[in-house]
Amino acid sequence: MPIIRVTDEFNLSLPVPFVNVDVAKDNRLFLDPSAIRVAGRNGDRYAQRAHQQLVDFFTEIITCARSSKPADQRRGLSMLQRLHEPNETRLGYSINGSRGHAFADEMGERLWETIRTNRTLMSGTGPTLNVQTAVLSRLEHLPLFIDRIDRDMISDMATRIVFDVLRDFTFDMIAAxxxxxxxMATDTYPIWDAVSGDLVEKSLDLPVAQGKPLLLVPTNWIFWRTVMDPDQFYNRYATRTIQDEQTTYASDGKASKPSKELIKKNNKAVKETNVRQATKYADQHDRNLVLEYEQEIDANHEPMTLDEIDRKLQ
Structure with missing residues (x-):
């Protein structure tokens, strides 16, 4: 099948300020909440708004998960189940509708139960436990701790939550x-509403490419994996803290450290180790390892270049 990029479909010249996806198939790049967060810190006004919506949405999910009220429990589950796979960005593994509402119902229920019972939600630093100080407090933290939560699922969920921001960005691109x-085509989509703290159905117009609605995505919002990577957290924080714990000191102050190889051999389950160490350090050391990792990313993350994006899309 020939490649039909956005620029081919609409006869545009390069470069363009959005991801120049193949509009006829899936493109294995992913919308990433951490990339959005960093873009917002660097002055991207769309990203600032999108990041706030991501924070507000997941804060509401955690609030519902911690609530003892049946109505809140039902609402939290319902919100996750409505984040079914978006096809409009052409990002991710599938745009053929095979992961639609039934898939979202199943995955939403599994994710809800995992979040609701996850120990990291109940671990936070400081004297007052709240959503802001919880170890697992944002959507982008999920892949660090929870099995089968990957870049594609995070991308799908994030896209649904910031759908209206992407729509506004797309309309500004239409103006340019x-x-x-x-x-154009009109359809109804679940949109995050900050006033009600829930997803509401709204009718939106979107441009059409190859017969299907299209959302354009800023180039600095994507990455080829999750920016907050479970293996990186495991290597830089989880196993390093175990190494610190197992370090002994001779009478002359000389340190004897176990090797990282030995620590990894004895702690093979990456996400299980991440949960254990993140929870332990929040509970016992008043130290939020996830926040430290997040701050490291904020200081060092570099968006993909246009050449890197283009190579991934080929």
């Missing part, structure tokens, strides 16, 4: 490149 708006 009018050919994108030559054909």
């Amino acid at each position: 490149y009018p050919s994108i708006g030559a054909s």
Whole structure:
């Protein structure tokens, strides 16, 4: 099948400020909440708004998960189940509808039960436990701790939560490149509403490419994996803290450290080790390892270059 990029579909010249996806198939790049967070810190006004919506949404999910009220429990589950796979960005593994509402119901229920019972939700630093100080407090933290939560699922969920921001970005791109708006389609989508703290159904117009609605995505919002990576957290924080714990000191102060190889051999389950160490250090040391990792990313993350994006899309 020939590659049909956005620029091909609408006869545009390069470069463009959005991901130049193949509009006819899936593109194995992923919307990432951490990339959005970093973009917002660097002044991207769309990203600032999107990041706030991601924080507000997941804060509401955790609030519902901690609540003893049946109505809150039902609402939290319902919110996750409505984050079914978006096809409009052409990002991720599948745009053929095979992971639609039934898949979202099943995965939403599994994710809800995992979040609701996850020990890291009940571990926080400081004298007052709240959502802001919890170890697992944002959508982008999920892959660090929970099995089968990967880049594709996080991308799908994040896209649904910031759908209206992407729609506004797309309309601004239509203003700059009018050919994108030559054909439009109207449909109803679940949109995050900050006032009600829930997803509400709204009718939106979107441009059409190859017969399907299209959302454009800023180039600095994507990555080829989750930016907050479970293996990186395991290597830099979880196993390093175990190494610190097992270090002994001779009478002359000389340190004897176990090797990282030995520690990894004795702690093979990456996400299980991440949970254990993150929880332990929050509970016993008043130290939030996840926040430290997040701050490291905020200081060092570099968006993909246009050349890197193009190579991934080929």
